[in-house]
Amino acid sequence: MEDEQLAVFDEYGNRLGVASRSEVHIKGYWHETFHCWLAHYDEICGETYIFFQMRSHKKKDFPRLLDITAAGHILSQEKIEDGVREVHEELGLHLTIDELQSLGIIKGELIQRDMIDRELTHVFLYSKPVAYDEFQLQSEEVSGIFRSTLQDFKALVQQTKEEIDVEGFHVNETGKKDFMKQRVSYHHFVPHARSYLLEIIERISAHL
Known part of the structure; x- marks a missing residue:
């Protein structure tokens, strides 16, 4: 994964070349990603x-934290619409780019000690309801799905607010979904x- 080749850009979106994913994160190159919010x-x-x-x-970065519904890098030879594969790979949902807004x-910038x-x-939005039993998670990447109100x-x-309520499920060691409600604070999310x-x-909000 760290050897994946990504296109790199200047801050204005002009393509400069190609670099490995590890080099991109070490040197702080701008690169393209795909985010899909449900x-x-x-x-x-x-x-x-x-x-x-x-x-x-199992994730190296930010294990067990809540994050974007589905996200991934756009490889150097890919088109933006190819990023929809992340929704299937991570969540098990078979969506097409035409179903997204x-x-x-x-x-965005996320600066850490080693990255x-x-x-x-x-950024894309899927705005139709999805039942919890429709999610088939890739265990190496995702261990649960939770939701909150947008206002919270x-x-x-x-x-x-210092804490909000979320509800959803976590996949246990036997592969079954444990449904739960819990209170979370900002430190429970990827920063x-x-x-x-x-x-x-x-x-x-403007689309719903």
């Missing part, structure tokens, strides 16, 4: 819900820039 309006509850994946405990491109992640993120998540990102998350929330 969110829908529940008429019965009168609420908009947003879904998060729980990253597998484009939310545009958002620039500089600068992304030109192509916004309040958490804006720091007007994406708050500006990115707020932009996502606004764009999702």
